[in-house]
Amino acid sequence: MLFINLVIFLSSTFSYIIIQYIVPGPVSELSYEEDTHTSVNITWKPPKEPNGDIVAYFVEHGVYQNEPTTSVILLAGGPKSTVIQGLGT
DSSP states (O other): OEEEEEEEEETTTTEEEEEEEEEOOOOEEEEEEEEETTEEEEEEEOOSOOOSOOOEEEEEEOSSTTSOOEEEEEETTSOSEEEEOSOOO
16 A cells, blocks of 8 residues: 655645545556557456545556657546557557
8 A cells, every 4th residue: 555645834834734645556457459450448447455435547648658648537437448549550
């Protein structure tokens, strides 16, 4: 389990707020299937250890390490899948 702490200091009052995030475990049953010759369908199930409420899934993809990536944000209440398009043109 990974904890992330965000500490906010308030100016000239020496007060602070600590917000602690508990990172969920990895998604389970991650799979992919070629949709077309330039797209792939990715599906998954929620983490076995969510460590709280999952609000959204963030899917990021790119071609090379140093090139810009494309992101998709899917709300947790929706489908657990997305189609990544524009691959291998």
